[in-house]
Amino acid sequence: MSSEISPKAKPVKTTGLHVGDPVPGVKKVDPILVADGVKRTFGGLTAVDVEHVEIPRNAITALIGPNGAGKTTFFNLLTGFDKPDTGTWSFDGKPLAHVPAYRVARMGLIRTFQLTKSLALLSVMDNMKLGAKGQSGENLFRGLIPAIWRKQDTEIEAKALDLLGRFKLDAKKDDYAASLSGGQRKLLEMARALMSDPQLVMLDEPMAGVNPALTQSLLDHILNLKEEGMTVLFVEHDMHMVRHIADWVIVMAEGRVVAEGDPHSVMQDPAVIDAYLGAHHDADLGATDTEHVEAMKELIDDEQ
Amino acid sequence: MDWGAIFGNAVVELISPTTAAYALAALGLAIHFGYTGLLNFGQAGFMLLGAYGYAIPALKLGWPVWACVLTSIVASVIFALILGIPTLRLRADYLAIVTIAAAEVLRLVFTTNTFQDVTGSANGLSEYQAGLLQFNPFPPGRYGFGPWIFDNRVWFFLVIAWIVVALAAVFTWLIMRSPWGRVVKGIREDEDAVRALGKNVYSYKMQSLILGGLFGTFAGILFVLPRAVVPSYFQPSLTFFVYAILLLGGAATILGPIVGSIVFWVLLSFFSGFVARAVEAGWLPFMTQVQAGQLRFILVGIAIMLIVVFMPQGILGNKKELAFVK
Ligand SMILES: Nc1ncnc2c1ncn2[C@@H]1O[C@H](COP(=O)(O)OP(=O)(O)OP(=O)(O)O)[C@@H](O)[C@H]1O
Ligand SMILES: [Mg+2]
Secondary structure, three states: OOOOOOOOOOOOOOOOOEEOOOOOOOEEOOEEEEEEEEEEEEOOEEEEEEEEEEEEOOOEEEEEOOOOOOHHHHHHHHOOOOOOOEEEEEEOOEEOOOOOHHHHHHOOEEEOOOOOOOOOOOEHHHHHHHOOOOOHHHOHHHHOOHHHHHHHHHHHHHHHHHHHHHOOOHHHOOOEHHHOOHHHHHHHHHHHHHOOOOOEEEEEOOOOOOOHHHHHHHHHHHHHHHHOOOEEEEEOOOHHHHHHHOOEEEEEEOOEEEEEEOHHHHOOOHHHHHHHHOOOOOOOOOHHHHHHHHHHHHHHHHHO | OOHHHHHHHHHHOOOOHHHHHHHHHHHHHHHHHHHHOOOOOOHHHHHHHHHHHHHHHHHHHOOOHHHHHHHHHHHHHHHHHHHHHHHOOOOHHHHHHHHHHHHHHHHHHHHOHHHHHHHOHHHOEOOOOHHHHOOOOOOOOEEEEOOEEEEHHHHHHHHHHHHHHHHHHHHHHHHHOOHHHHHHHHHHHOHHHHHHOOOOHHHHHHHHHHHHHHHHHHHHHHHHOOOOEOHHHHOHHHHHHHHHHHHHHOOOOOOHHHHHHHHHHHHHHHHHHHHHHHHHOOOOOOOOHHHHHHHHHHHHHHHHHHHHHHOOOOOOOOHHHHOOOO
16 A cells, blocks of 8 residues: 555546446346345335445445435445345345344444544544454453554554545544544544455445645545555535546436446436436425535536 | 541451442443443442342352353343343433332332342342352451451452452543543534444443442342342442442543442441440430431431532542533
8 A cells, every 4th residue: 555645637547347238227247236126115215225236346436326316325334234024135146134233333344423423532543543454352261461463553553543544634643533523533433343354344434524735635545446456435515526537337216226327427327317307397495405406516517 | 436447447447348349340331321421320239139149149059160150141131121221212211210129129129028039138148148158268267457357258259359449440440431431422422423423322321220230239149248148238328338439439530439438338337336435435425326327327427418419529530520510
């Protein structure tokens, strides 16, 4: 891992990920995660109803969709934090349904939360160290004897320092996580997720609340993850960012996958415009939609 | 007014076996509440199981000391599993409700006449210490220095109690600075975050519940050794006094529970001595001796409220943490 962040003007996009027409549920050449018939209802409301979706390996996939589309719920289902009514899904060929969340994480699928979860009264460094896998000192009896875990702990600390440096948090390493700003906590959560060398990183709105200068370096981090062989699936509302780094885009609306494709073509898909603007464009737009209208307009302008 | 006697009685509590027992019970709650964030309101139940788990086999079956202690341990681990299995997957408040109820059930079971032959019901059990006392190295008699004059039995129990407290404190210190302690503190802050990092949160919470419960169990044994075992010791108020000690000393600290227990018992003894003699001397004409006995608990209540309002981190707690408590 290089600790330098070199802003890349035009990131290299991975192409040729899918087989056949880019319709919702299209087969991928090398999927890392495959979900089938995943459905979750809350009372009468169907939050997620995904027939089939595949996440391509070693690529950056964006999951987009209007507020309430079911993106976070889908994340929760995939990572074992919520139980679906029906459905199966597998990660790297291994079935994941009914696997508890901590085991999902151990298998190499690490997620972050839309509402940041920093461990407030632990130091930033302790937050990071907690992310490392397979620590012998985490066993009650072995923990009693520092000689058993001291060496491993030192290695973990060095790795944490390196990551903190890259996320510009090294100066804060001894402070309580509670003393970080909202954006810094997002960074900490992402850095912590990387401590376990995951295969698939699922980020729920990693950029929300992060200032533009740092966004650029965060984007570069995410691109670096791909270079290091990881797969990234992220939820994001900022379409510029999606267009900038995503190799593949999956669009959800009202719980379903309504479109898939590379970022350029998916933005022009009428189904996507419908999803954001509602099927009846001319009808009165709710206040929450105006933001998306803006975003879509910008994108369409960008494309031309 | 005999100030000498009031102060003398108060400083006796500085090292009494009871002070040590409460310190140990509070250290157990520090593991539960201070470090892991588990709300155990049934520490009295764990203490009861320690006391009876030791006394019953010692008295009724004549078992050796180690077997009696082992019985207490097994009983306490089973109790922790029964409490933890259904509740540790749920929100924190469920454990609180279940533990307070279960501790009461235990106390009532040991009070009822149905099991009189085994438990001695409300009269409890006494003279079960013979097995332990045969190891007493202190020569018979009453001796000591200053206000600390005890008989050889009490000296023996006192030394055992403080050795156990010291071992428990070192154990807690070691485990809380280890990666195990880091996971547990993480769970206190946000268990979903810790789960997302691949830790089996349920298992850690169970380990913490068992460990803190065992400290309560040992505290129960130490508490009853100098006296008879009576179920009325193990009222819910016992748990609340232990919580008061924990908050007084500092919830997520090792020495806090020990310092808290010492301060608590010295002050309590001082207050009750002072009030009793003040009534005797006619300083409080509106009060009878019986009322004076109750007054000290009112004072404890007021003291707890004052601590929580003006010193919420406790005597040894970290003031810096408070800046971030919502
Ligand atoms: N625990 C819950 N109980 C009831 N309804 C829920 C629950 N969680 C989510 N929902 C509903 O499910 C739908 C999908 O919610 P979800 O959080 O997945 O949306 P989202 O796509 O992540 O939106 P956003 O972009 O705003 O984060 C919403 O209509 C929401 O109201
Ligand atoms: Mg969401």
